[in-house]
Amino acid sequence: MSSPVPSSVRIEVLGPSGVGKSTILAAAERLRPASGTWWGPGQVEAGMSASGPIGVALDDPALREFVDACLDIVHGLPVSPASKVAMLTMLRRSARDQRAADLLDVGVPVVHDELLLHRAFSILPQSPDVERDAATFFELAPTPTAAVVVSGDVDTILARITARGTQPNCYAGLDEAGLRTAVEAGLRACEIAVQRLRARGVDVLELDAGPDVDHAARQLHTFITSYLEESTMTESTDPDDVRARLLAASGSFRKKAGRHELRTRDVMYCAFSTPNFTVTADEAQRDAARRLERFGITADLARGKTALDLGSNAGAMLFELNNLGVASGLGVEFDQDKVDLATEIAALSDLDRLTFRQGDIDELDAAELGTFDIVLALAIEGHVQQPDRLYRLLGEVSASTLYFEGNGNCDIEAATAQLKAAGFADVESIGFCDDDRDPRNNNRPMLVARKKVSRGLFGRRK
Numbered sequence: 001m002s003s004p005v006p007s008s009v010r011i012e013v014l015g016p017s018g019v020g021k022s023t024i025l026a027a028a029e030r031l032r033p034a035s036g037t038w039w040g041p042g043q044v045e046a047g048m049s050a051s052g053p054i055g056v057a058l059d060d061p062a063l064r065e066f067v068d069a070c071l072d073i074v075h076g077l078p079v080s081p082a083s084k085v086a087m088l089t090m091l092r093r094s095a096r097d098q099r100a101a102d103l104l105d106v107g108v109p110v111v112h113d114e115l116l117l118h119r120a121f122s123i124l125p126q127s128p129d130v131e132r133d134a135a136t137f138f139e140l141a142p143t144p145t146a147a148v149v150v151s152g153d154v155d156t157i158l159a160r161i162t163a164r165g166t167q168p169n170c171y172a173g174l175d176e177a178g179l180r181t182a183v184e185a186g187l188r189a190c191e192i193a194v195q196r197l198r199a200r201g202v203d204v205l206e207l208d209a210g211p212d213v214d215h216a217a218r219q220l221h222t223f224i225t226s227y228l229e230e231s232t233m234t235e236s237t238d239p240d241d242v243r244a245r246l247l248a249a250s251g252s253f254r255k256k257a258g259r260h261e262l263r264t265r266d267v268m269y270c271a272f273s274t275p276n277f278t279v280t281a282d283e284a285q286r287d288a289a290r291r292l293e294r295f296g297i298t299a300d301l302a303r304g305k306t307a308l309d310l311g312s313n314a315g316a317m318l319f320e321l322n323n324l325g326v327a328s329g330l331g332v333e334f335d336q337d338k339v340d341l342a343t344e345i346a347a348l349s350d351l352d353r354l355t356f357r358q359g360d361i362d363e364l365d366a367a368e369l370g371t372f373d374i375v376l377a378l379a380i381e382g383h384v385q386q387p388d389r390l391y392r393l394l395g396e397v398s399a400s401t402l403y404f405e406g407n408g409n410c411d412i413e414a415a416t417a418q419l420k421a422a423g424f425a426d427v428e429s430i431g432f433c434d435d436d437r438d439p440r441n442n443n444r445p446m447l448v449a450r451k452k453v454s455r456g457l458f459g460r461r462k
Helices: 021-029 041-051 061-075 081-103 116-126 130-140 154-164 176-199 213-225 239-249 288-295 316-323 336-348 387-397 412-421
Strands: 010-014 110-112 146-151 203-208 252-254 259-261 268-274 277-279 284-287 306-310 328-333 354-358 372-378 398-405 426-432 445-450
Touching (some): 010 021, 010 116, 021 213, 061 081, 061 130, 081 110, 116 176, 130 176, 176 203, 239 268, 268 288, 268 336, 284 288, 288 316, 288 445, 316 328, 316 336, 316 372, 328 336, 336 354, 412 445
Parallel strands (some): 010 146, 146 203, 306 372, 328 354, 372 398
Antiparallel strands (some): 252 259, 268 277, 398 445, 426 445
């Protein structure tokens, strides 16, 4: 029996038992539009059942060296015979499922979290030499197109295992200290998996299974859909899918430490309109057009100008500025999934004057960014790690006018002083925002800061 040539892209998800990979994968599956875009484990199982028996996949000569190595590793484990048999049974089942996945011809990525790479975490946690055995395992295991290695911190994984009420088979018989050691071994195996698989040419996504399952699911979904063939219906050509992911991405954003969860749920973050994609005010927490109106930004003011939006989320403010005729716009956002969404929404309407990029505001280089006529810094001052550096950055990238919105607890007098120290000649307080659908949130102060600079410098990017 020869190994089949995979007819679809295979992406394997792997990580220690209890890390939460299955939960994240299930959440990612819910982000798919009705049209699909990729297959998950359930569809692989259904496809296998429809196609009939797969055969004895472990007898594939291409797997022999890998299987022999697994037998050697299992033989040396300090576990019961029953546990060893259970490990080998799971290995056999994963080989069968992997062969089934490789035989599918569906033209979209096939994603599974119980294939051969994941069997490392059935076998390795109680290895007396995890460094050696993990290196051997991931050097010999058959490789997929891509892999997603899910890891986390020890205490979180232990808490999840405890919450289950039953111990996974790979941790059977371990006391509290032994369980911690096994989880630590699994996390070390994750690090080795990343190193070895990348060295073998596998595209690897490292995914942190923190408390924000939705954020991890969006990262996973974005990674998977990057493998869609151009000839299929992709995210970038499916507005319904973009809308579903935009809704999912709107629930949180980065703050000083961790994630800020919005208290307004089940709506998109900000209303905006483009020629081929619109989010109405009824669907959103905030309203980009109203925010521009409150700042006094009109078409006469914006036409032909360059714009920078720091903390651009999914691009709503720049989309509305584009409607007012800006010459170009750059959005910088920490969350890659929001950058991807903004880029896709711009592509739907051929808005090639707008660019979105991932970046950490605390680490941006003003010289690399250049200067812009219109700079937006909206509700970010309370979420950066280095506020003093932020104000200096705003002074350096603003060629003419900064439109500043503080967070709810912003000290207006202190912000005004910081902006003047950063080089703004005039700082005008214009009241508070009024576009948030939750009246409690309309407490963000709004400032317009102006410079007196030669117009010859406007909009020049370095």
